[in-house]
Amino acid sequence: MAERFDAIVVGAGPAGSAAALALAREKFSVLLVERGRAVGAKNMFGGRVYAWPLFELLPEWEKDCPIERFVTKESLVFLSGEASLSIQFDRPRASTDRASSFTALRPRFDEWLAKKAEAAGAMLITGIKVDDLLMEGGRARGVVAGPDKIPADLVVIAEGAMGPLARKAGLLPDMKPESVAVGVKETVELPAATIQERFNIGEKEGAAVVYAGDASMGLRGGGFLYTNKASLSLGLVVSSEDLARKKVEVQAVMERFRLHPSVQRLIKGGKVSEYSAHLVPELGLGMKARYVGDGVLLAGDAAGFLINNGYTFRGVDLAIASGIAAARAAVDARARGDYSAAGLASYARHLRALNVLTDLETFRATGGYLKNERLFALYPKLLLGITEKVYTVDGSGKERISEIVLDEMKGKAPLLKMLKDLLDGARSM
């Protein structure tokens, strides 16, 4: 018996599972194919999920979602030498609302979401790599996996940052060093009570910390730390272009980051139980992905749907939202009986309705702004230098703050350039 599906979704990460779930609910016959031996086996992320799209997809999500901790404490920490400067924001959680975010472990979160797709009627197959799109007359008509050709009206490519299928199909340009960053992460096991004490949080509360400056040894990028129930997710996202150009190994940057006194204090005594690395799409819309093709849609990281604006890292929420939008576009295409790019064109509108494209556009300029190296090396150093002087009383005579600032800035960069950076920053954020 020849197999055939209305839709085949490649990749059971958040984008793929969300698409499969939404499609199955709309009575599409759906095949969800995952390359990893188990769902979540090949996936990695910092550790935080912004919950809003789950309200769209699964109104009852909180009941059984494998939440580690709700984020109630946000910190931005500048590192320089041995010193650090933190900005902290506490938001005790009264109830779960659309502004909630939580920490999670990908193998468990991804498995949970894939199971929801299965429960809705999608067929989930793991341990199979899709090699190619099944092309006929210049359009996608299914997938090729090993000896098998499985036809479908629509293929949703949610294969992640590497995007091999999307690249083969000409929907993504070739990968360049500047189009991806390298993410590395270690999971550090600590007792829940120790985590709560060190981060000054309650039993179900969690902290999210973003590190700037010396975290990345002056390379473009930053560090992150998220509290899980009984472990911490500690990691870095660093420009692969800078790593290559400066001939620095990412593990050296990570080692230095974890040894910084302000990080060490938090992870001390913990046992590193996992070490992982993954590519992170860097350019957002600048990657110039064509996310709609004939018989095919791109979702999640494969489409470059990721936002890093310097203070929040967003991937999973945009992935889930793009999966929902892909299913809505498929419903429109089915109604018109046309799965060509023209028939699927409403994808952009649905992405916009869920604010995926809108947010990506808003922060499009940030990507360029965050390319400015002064942001990662010079300014954190200046900031820490000024702060140190402001808080130093050693009897050697005290300057006014304005004098300290001018003193510190002298000779480091032209004042005009710094002013321009400041304005650019304000504009792009």
Place this chain on the structure above:
Amino acid sequence: MPAGGPFRILVCIKQVPKAQELQVDPKTQTLKRVGVPSEINPPDANALEFALRIKDRMPAEIIVLSMGPTSFDESLERSIGMGADRAVLLTDRILGGSDTVPTAHALSETIKKIGGYDLILCGEETTDASTGHVGPGIAGHLDIPQITYISEIDIVDGKVHARRTAEDGSEWWEAAMPCLVTVNFGCNKPRAPTLSGKIRVKRGGVIVHWSCADVGIDPNKVGLKNSPTIVAKVDTVHLPPRARKLFHGEPPEAVAGLLKALVEDGVIRP
């Protein structure tokens, strides 16, 4: 060969703990089986691969047969994913503790119930017990020819041709069918499951579970109490502690000291 019906190959498999993942409990000195991932007994996977290669060349039906707990479905599903047509699991509490004698009996009864077979393929032995009894035992109960330890097989003019590994070389044998062969470990590379195979598993209906009553197996012939094997003793080899001698000084001096010590201990000759 039975008239009519498709060419039917039965492949007997067992699910075993993955050898590379096995650990010995340092305290009890027994194998830790809990939480260890399972796999198709590797020689059985080689047997299945031979069946699939025959099916690649001629119309054939492959039925995979196993005896064990329902967790064995994992390996049966993998077999279907690789290309087998269907699978039978003989599963019953009263089979618990069966050694190779009742196992060969129970499997041969199950094979009689399936019927219509032309060729039975087994692995040479299992990696968890290494007896190599069950394949020949089944052939004995069914009273059919058997060729053990084969590394090549072909069907020529309705007969089985197989290369049998002997102690100092190999022998080519020919046998009439139905016939049973046991397959050498590592003589081929078992294929990976395919997408269409895995879809067939998901569609369901390809694996059946039979109890002893379903097959008509006499409960007084199976299980622990009908198993003559007695495990008298299990010994663990304890490695002697290392001497931990350090040879100090400049490299030429240290090496000279090491060589002298090795000669003194009789490890090497001067």
